[in-house]
Amino acid sequence: MSVRVRFAPSPTGGLHLGGVRTVLYNYLFAKHHGGEFVLRIEDTDQTRFVPGAEEYIFNCLKWCGLEPDESPVHNGPYGPYRQSERKEMYRSYAETLVARGFAYYAFDTKEELEKMREDLKTEENPSPQYDHRARKNMRNSLNLTDDEVKDLLEKNTPHVIRIKMPENDVLSFTDMIRGEVSFQTGLVDDKVLLKADGMPTYHLAVVVDDYLMKITHAFRGEEWLPSAPVHLLLWKYLGWDAYMPQWAHLPLILGPSGKLSKRDGAKYGFPVFAMNWTDPKTNELTEGFFEKGFLPEAFINMLAVLGWNDGTEKELYTMDELIASFDIKRVHSAGAKFDYEKAKWFNHEWIKRLPVSDLRLQIDSYFAASGIDVSDTAKLEKVIELVKDRCTLLPDFVQQGGFFFKAPESLELDAVKPKWTEEKKQFFVEYVDVLKTIGTWEITTIENAFKELAAAKAIKPGELQLPMRIMLVGGKFGPAVFQIAEMIGKEETVKRVEFALSLL
Incomplete structure (x- = not known):
């Protein structure tokens, strides 16, 4: 089977260093093995959608030279490549999981969820989850009768579909970077798979799309490791575990004080995004490489x-x-x-x-x-x-x-003035006259004329080169000074020296 990898960003903002590195490792792996690199837009959370973010992502990748083989822009045989355009297909998979007893309908209101979290809150557990303990007392299809569930569904009562996490199983997989990784299922909450608006969450969509797009390897940030047991079970429960991609969870990129962030960039003056990103809501600019x-x-x-x-x-x-x-x-x-x-x-x-x-x-x-x-x-x-x-x-x-190409707008004359003398000024006045008579304008003639006049004036050439440089360049930088004079030409060299003399 051909290697197929994917990068699946959400169009919610700028492309962080970590995101570009994830793209890069996917791209390099695919190309090393003669495979395909797929870019899929994960826009299932419409509340976080930011106009212009998708176009920005493609612009960044184009600049980086990391063009996808398949994407919403490049097309391909497994489209559409935006999850919002695949919305209708996800419900059937979620319903299949309910029918098989691996997921359930949850009709809990926002108020009921808040009450549950408040009732279960303790010092040891300040943020209770909707897990195998909590679900026993909630308004879901595990606790309601079949008729009650049917009635609620027929009335289009708002609901989500949640995975039913096992209470005491141990799940393991081999990470391509980290080796064997294991999880206790009882520590993981019953993640929402399908939201009330019919959109899938990342958990359901990533598994369905990776399967349908025949993804063979999935590389993502280590922040997704806690979600791995949910995804492992979905591959199993949908009967696709034989096709599950090999996973690699990439380490974080660290800044001066932990995970590299926009705040680090702002504080220490370096970019953290590939290209400039201006948040359309706040107008905040984050600088790019x-x-x-x-x-x-x-x-x-x-x-x-x-x-x-x-x-x-x-x-x-x-x-x-x-x-x-x-x-x-x-x-x-x-x-x-x-x-x-x-x-x-x-x-x-x-x-x-x-x-x-x-x-x-x-x-x-x-x-x-x-x-x-x-x-x-x-x-x-x-x-x-x-x-x-x-x-x-x-x-x-x-x-x-x-x-x-252009005469300097300012001259660092303060670097000249402390050692400036009438003799040096007279040297440059006469040097200008010499320059005007030079027939063949090249480094050797310009430099020889300079050294001969300096010798005649009994001034060391080294004491005159800094003033000459500042006259031509404006500051204490640049290549060899006579090379500069040759490049800018006779007329411009004379003009710049005369202008500097008028200020000294």
């Missing part, structure tokens, strides 16, 4: 090794290398701590690795946003080659290379 200036290659590389390695010291991987190397059993079971400085290191390394032509396509927009014309493609690529080793994030190219 894309807008921060990360390359998708670096972002994916960083996420892949955040809790996984191939058994070597290797850290930098192309997507093809990740696909070839990936083994889900080498994912660590313990949480992996996110390190933003390390994430930036990956980006810096990828900036150095990528061909200049690829980088140019990624950074055009940053120059445009700064009002800098970089339509001279050949010049831009030459600038990128010169400065890329100095850049960590993509916006750095504007700071490190913008002065090649």
Whole structure:
């Protein structure tokens, strides 16, 4: 059987680092085994639906290079791929479970549920569940007569369908990361399978959809481990246990104080979402790696090794290398701590690795946003080659290379003034005249003229290079100063030096 994996997000907000890593591990596993990666939208909870969230998810995955083989956008043989469009099929499975004695109708009102929780509340159990103890005293088909149940159903009395959890069974399965995992069924509540509005809950929908879509492996966050016994029983009760996917529960990504969260990002100034997400209800912006200036290659590389390695010291991987190397059993079971400085290191390394032509396509927009014309493609690529080793994030190219296209708007003259003398000023006045006479404008002639005049003036060239740099660049950065002069041309070099002299 062909490997089929799925990622099943809810369209409720931004795509967190942990979510993207789950997608990535699914994708790598599928591609390693020549299988399919399915994206299914789990929108059964319509109260949490957020407009624009589904489109956002697809935009993020496209940027990351993790395009699904099947999805609501890409279609496929097992659609529809939105659970809300599959609503009608779920009730029959829930009714089957009731008929087989594995589930029951629960007609309890909100007030009755609140009273039950209040009556059963103790210091040891401050949040009582609807479990094998509580269900004996509730208004459900286990306690009502058949006629009473039939009458309530015929009157369309609001109700849910709950799974009937066994009181004292032990359930086990082999997790591909964690090994053997066991659960006491008596500690799990009778989860709702079908809600009063006819929509399935995650528990029923995930099992039905995984079966119908022939999913062979299911990788999800470890927060779903407590739900595993419900899902194990549903596979069994529906008679599908022979087709149950192999499971792997992925560890958390940790922040400075536990599970990585939006609050960590806001507090410590780093992104936690793949791309910018603005909550349409609160207008709150959560920053993304894309807008921060990360390359998708670096972002994916960083996420892949955040809790996984191939058994070597290797850290930098192309997507093809990740696909070839990936083994889900080498994912660590313990949480992996996110390190933003390390994430930036990956980006810096990828900036150095990528061909200049690829980088140019990624950074055009940053120059445009700064009002800098970089339509001279050949010049831009030459600038990128010169400065890329100095850049960590993509916006750095504007700071490190913008002065090649546009004179600096401000000059760090305070770095010059403490050691500025009349002799140095006179040097630059005369150097400007020399520059105007240079016939062949190239590094060697520009630099030789500089050194010859410095020698004639008995001034060390090193004392003059910082002022020259600040005149051309605006600050104490950039590649070799004479290389800068060659690149910006004679007229612009003279113009910038003369302007700086007028301020000194």
